[in-house]
Amino acid sequence: MKRFKQAIQRIDPGYWVVLVICLLALWPFIGRASLPQETDAELHIFRLLELSTLVRGGEFYPRWAPNFYHGYGYPIFNYYAPLTYYVGLIFELMPGLDAVAGVKAVFVLGLLGAGFGMYGFVRDNWGRPSGYLAAAVYVYAPYVQYVDPIARGALAEAFSLGVFPLALWALDRLRRQPTWGRWGTAVLLVAAVILSHNLMALLFFGLLAAWVLWQTITRRVDFPGWRWLWGALGLGLGTAAFFWLPVLLERNAVNLNTLIGAGDNYDFRTHFLSWGEMLAPTLRLDWGATEPVFRFNLGIAQWLLGGVGLILLLLRRVKHTGQALFFALAAALLTFMLLPASTFLWEATPILPFFQFPWRLLGGTVAMLAILAGVGLEAVLARWPTVRVWGTAVAITFCLLTALPLTQPAPWPDFGDVFTFRMSLIEHSGRWLGTTSTADYVPATVDTVPSRNGTVVSGFLRDEPLDRVNRLTLPGGAEVVGEEITPLYFRYTVSTPEKFLLRLFLFQFPGWTVTVDGEVVEPELARPEGFIAVPIPAGEHLVEVEFRDTPARQMAWGMTAVSLLFMLLGGWLLRRQPAIAVIPNRLAAADWRVLAAAGLVTAVTNLILGPLQLLHYNSSDYVAEPAQMARFDDFGGQIALIGVDVSAETAASGEQVAVTLYWQAQTELDINFQSFVHALRPDGTIAAQSDRLNPGDFPTRRWPLDKYVRDVHVLQLPADLPPGDYAITAGLWVQTEGWRLPLLDENGRQLDDKAVLASLTVKSPGE
Numbered sequence: 001m002k003r004f005k006q007a008i009q010r011i012d013p014g015y016w017v018v019l020v021i022c023l024l025a026l027w028p029f030i031g032r033a034s035l036p037q038e039t040d041a042e043l044h045i046f047r048l049l050e051l052s053t054l055v056r057g058g059e060f061y062p063r064w065a066p067n068f069y070h071g072y073g074y075p076i077f078n079y080y081a082p083l084t085y086y087v088g089l090i091f092e093l094m095p096g097l098d099a100v101a102g103v104k105a106v107f108v109l110g111l112l113g114a115g116f117g118m119y120g121f122v123r124d125n126w127g128r129p130s131g132y133l134a135a136a137v138y139v140y141a142p143y144v145q146y147v148d149p150i151a152r153g154a155l156a157e158a159f160s161l162g163v164f165p166l167a168l169w170a171l172d173r174l175r176r177q178p179t180w181g182r183w184g185t186a187v188l189l190v191a192a193v194i195l196s197h198n199l200m201a202l203l204f205f206g207l208l209a210a211w212v213l214w215q216t217i218t219r220r221v222d223f224p225g226w227r228w229l230w231g232a233l234g235l236g237l238g239t240a241a242f243f244w245l246p247v248l249l250e251r252n253a254v255n256l257n258t259l260i261g262a263g264d265n266y267d268f269r270t271h272f273l274s275w276g277e278m279l280a281p282t283l284r285l286d287w288g289a290t291e292p293v294f295r296f297n298l299g300i301a302q303w304l305l306g307g308v309g310l311i312l313l314l315l316r317r318v319k320h321t322g323q324a325l326f327f328a329l330a331a332a333l334l335t336f337m338l339l340p341a342s343t344f345l346w347e348a349t350p351i352l353p354f355f356q357f358p359w360r361l362l363g364g365t366v367a368m369l370a371i372l373a374g375v376g377l378e379a380v381l382a383r384w385p386t387v388r389v390w391g392t393a394v395a396i397t398f399c400l401l402t403a404l405p406l407t408q409p410a411p412w413p414d415f416g417d418v419f420t421f422r423m424s425l426i427e428h429s430g431r432w433l434g435t436t437s438t439a440d441y442v443p444a445t446v447d448t449v450p451s452r453n454g455t456v457v458s459g460f461l462r463d464e465p466l467d468r469v470n471r472l473t474l475p476g477g478a479e480v481v482g483e484e485i486t487p488l489y490f491r492y493t494v495s496t497p498e499k500f501l502l503r504l505f506l507f508q509f510p511g512w513t514v515t516v517d518g519e520v521v522e523p524e525l526a527r528p529e530g531f532i533a534v535p536i537p538a539g540e541h542l543v544e545v546e547f548r549d550t551p552a553r554q555m556a557w558g559m560t561a562v563s564l565l566f567m568l569l570g571g572w573l574l575r576r577q578p579a580i581a582v583i584p585n586r587l588a589a590a591d592w593r594v595l596a597a598a599g600l601v602t603a604v605t606n607l608i609l610g611p612l613q614l615l616h617y618n619s620s621d622y623v624a625e626p627a628q629m630a631r632f633d634d635f636g637g638q639i640a641l642i643g644v645d646v647s648a649e650t651a652a653s654g655e656q657v658a659v660t661l662y663w664q665a666q667t668e669l670d671i672n673f674q675s676f677v678h679a680l681r682p683d684g685t686i687a688a689q690s691d692r693l694n695p696g697d698f699p700t701r702r703w704p705l706d707k708y709v710r711d712v713h714v715l716q717l718p719a720d721l722p723p724g725d726y727a728i729t730a731g732l733w734v735q736t737e738g739w740r741l742p743l744l745d746e747n748g749r750q751l752d753d754k755a756v757l758a759s760l761t762v763k764s765p766g767e
Helices: 002-009 013-031 040-056 083-092 098-127 127-138 140-150 155-176 180-196 198-222 228-240 241-249 275-279 302-314 321-337 338-348 358-383 385-407 419-429 454-460 551-573 589-609
Strands: 480-487 489-498 500-507 512-516 519-521 522-525 532-535 537-548 627-635 640-647 651-652 657-663 674-680 685-691 711-718 722-732 749-754 753-763
Touching: 013 127, 013 140, 013 385, 040 083, 040 098, 040 419, 083 180, 083 722, 098 127, 098 140, 098 155, 098 338, 098 512, 127 140, 127 302, 127 358, 127 519, 127 589, 140 155, 140 358, 140 385, 140 753, 155 180, 155 198, 155 358, 155 480, 180 198, 180 228, 180 241, 180 551, 198 228, 198 321, 198 358, 228 537, 241 551, 241 685, 275 302, 302 321, 302 358, 302 385, 321 338, 321 358, 321 711, 358 385, 385 589, 419 454, 489 500, 489 522, 489 749, 500 522, 512 532, 522 685, 627 753, 640 651, 640 722, 640 753, 657 722, 674 711, 685 711
Parallel strands: 651 753
Antiparallel strands: 480 489, 489 537, 500 532, 512 519, 512 537, 522 532, 627 640, 640 657, 657 711, 674 685, 674 722, 722 753
């Protein structure tokens, strides 16, 4: 009991303050049931369901998802970072919870990790008030608070944003005093960084390695424990080898080309940010939109408070100047990588195009700004002690107030029951295959992705093991009886009067091992589908098909085991290294003010501002409140154009003009329409145009009746376009058949097949 009391006394009460600071960001997850559909969260929910099914079936680290791709399977778990799914699995396996609850728990833990990790690191270096501010700046950065977890539903990436500051804090604690506990924690959290998200692992592990190198260079004389830091990095990397080494060695076994685009959504060149967007304030969300528009911005509080820290650093007024300088340089580099000026670096570095979206670096950028904000606050409080009482509370209140619009995401309906047949139906609808929107991670031997086979997927409906035998190809008199031993181990009893190829509806991939009567045989590859085909001689035979580890995977597991062994050895060497027991200070008056301020903002937002709907738009009745120009153009009684934004009334030839259309369905649609925007010459010919296959990237057949769709077009004016006035028009058409929806008047008579939106005056460049 005495030790327990001592352990409780060593817990920093500041954690409770951080929890209250984070509460407003957590509220959309803990204050609402379920999770939204139509985001990546939906994909992660079904991946967690698949993992749960495999684990319950005895496959504790599966690399193959057998129920995806119409039951043909594919190796998503061999290539996608696994940590978030295993964390979610802990909750999914609990009585009364499901995959939706498991994914939601991971989102919550990611935000808490971001807050507590940032607080711990900055507190240890610049004091408790600075830790509070750094936590608030980081958690309420738009990308961390809303874009990744809610708008995108990017589970793994959002979780990695929480693991990174925890790993940085663990390494810093190890630097200060190597003990067996800090050593083990640092190794495992470095591994967690790598296991959280494939791409963010490169960024965050790189930042951690750069920080350790910086410490080694700048502190080596008075830093005898630098070897432990490098050891933690190396063993963390080695501990995660069971994941990353097979990805590296077996990268050519799957299709990865779809991860990089050229001129499309996956081309990094189309996703750079401008200074204007990064520094812009956060927009109010519109609950009346199918996808409320948001900005990829740093956040007003983030760049202002981080900028204060940077200025004070340049004036050499901050504590731990060397530490702060590292984060300032990292912030500058990451900010540069967000801008089009960094294109040459993206093109010259082979791995960078796989990031797809330069704005993914916003997470790392705001982490650096959060630390700089804490650095600046410590300098301000040290120089002007009179602001200590209220200064921290005011700064944190400023963070929360600027983040209020993103605390009110649009309500989402109940996700519904999660089961494998539902996933199969989604695949059949064509929304995606195997929880990926493109053909990434499909085995390279698949030349043509086969269509759905009713005989195979019928097992999903009956909740039975799938019959993957292609029975139409069995010779006369042959009989095959299948048995599923585990989800990745199948046994077939075969009786045949003649030799034949046993064709399975199962993609071939390294690891599938086939034995006939106990003897390993090399299966043939059935092209173009890439299915497994097993040569069977005449007679009765026992055929076993099992997914096993390849030599590359065995080597990876060995590297992980050796790394863990060395981690234990390091802990044993540090076993007598005493930990300095530091009794944290009780909460002072300034801490209580921070607690009260954060609690007050949270309470007022959730109890008053939220219910009064003052923090968001709520467009309805064919009105798009954010639109610059309201209108109602009836296209065929099926779709209405209810608003328009035009970025400029005057432009020079060679420039771009953005036109945003606000569409709303008037009835259930059974056709996928395409949208167009034209700049027409006086004679009616097209001077510039923009077409969208799916308006707003949302097929019209799936449009709801109660929300509008925001459809952004960019008109590229030709460099030789003569000066003059041009009419901007828009409409809808069916590309495959070549006809347009008519524009109707209030009596239902056709006026035209397009709507005139505005007049554009084109001038010569330089006028």
